[in-house]
Amino acid sequence: MSRGFVKEDDQEEIPMVPPRADLPEGVTNYVTQVGMDELLIEKQELINEREHLDISNEKESRIASNYINAKLQLLKNRIATAKIVDLNNQPKNIIRFGALVTLKIGNKTAPEHYQIVGVDEADISKGKIAFISPIARLLINKKVGEKAVLKLAKEDRYFKIINIQY
Numbered sequence: 001m002s003r004g005f006v007k008e009d010d011q012e013e014i015p016m017v018p019p020r021a022d023l024p025e026g027v028t029n030y031v032t033q034v035g036m037d038e039l040l041i042e043k044q045e046l047i048n049e050r051e052h053l054d055i056s057n058e059k060e061s062r063i064a065s066n067y068i069n070a071k072l073q074l075l076k077n078r079i080a081t082a083k084i085v086d087l088n089n090q091p092k093n094i095i096r097f098g099a100l101v102t103l104k105i106g107n108k109t110a111p112e113h114y115q116i117v118g119v120d121e122a123d124i125s126k127g128k129i130a131f132i133s134p135i136a137r138l139l140i141n142k143k144v145g146e147k148a149v150l151k152l153a154k155e156d157r158y159f160k161i162i163n164i165q166y
Contacts, residue, residue, distance in 0.1 A: 015067035020074050021119040021130070029081040030131060032098050035121035039079050046072050078120060087166040095139045095164055097131050102163035103139075111162050116140070135159070 023029055031039070050068040055061045087098040095101055100115045115128050116139065122130035129136050138148040142161050150157040 015063060015070055017067060017070040017074065020078055021122065023078075023119045024132065027132060028083055029078065029118065030085050030097050031082045031118035032087065032121065033084055035118045036079075036082055036084050038121055039075065039082065043072065043075050043079065046075065082118070090166050092166065093143055093164065095142050095161065097140075098166055099139075100165040101139060101161060102165075104160040104162055106158055 046068055050065060050072075053061050053064050053068075085097050090096045090098055095116070097116055100113060102111045102113050104111055113127050114135075116131050116136045117128045119130045119132060122128050122133070131137075131140075135150060138150055139159065139161070142148055144161050144164055146161050148159045148161070150159065
């Protein structure tokens with residue numbers, strides 16, 4: 001049917017779905033087991049939300065369902081491409097994916113703790129940094145006692161590795 005014969009009110013709104021955390025093309029989607037568990041919980045929550053939509057307004061229900069389906073599609077793709085890294089198999093004396101690293105940063109006296117994780121589970125407020133972040137890339141392959149330098153526009157930031165755990 002020609003678009004000229006469609007009432008304006010009948011046109012379906014296309015939901016804007018925010019993209020997931022950036023994972024550059026061609027980069028393996030590494031995740032910890034915790035990260036995979038979180039993705040699966042998120043998937044189940046979206047499915048539950050879709051099943052319990054208020055259907056009193058058919059148009060709003062259809063728009064909400066389309067939005068959830070679009071989010072589910074992105075999530076299913078992320079789950080399908082995930083490669084779980086077994087942290088028990090990581091070398092204990094070197095920083096690799098999944099490492100919980102204790103760092104002395106610059107002149108700060110208190111050490112800081114960060115875990116190198118997948119892009120979907122990264123959350124700086126929880127001390128989790130994505131393996132593709134500049135700091136994580138600096139730390140990968142370092143050992144206790146070594147230093148890493150992040151070159152910034154106004155200064156260099158020094159990171160001394162105090163401890164590595166998995």
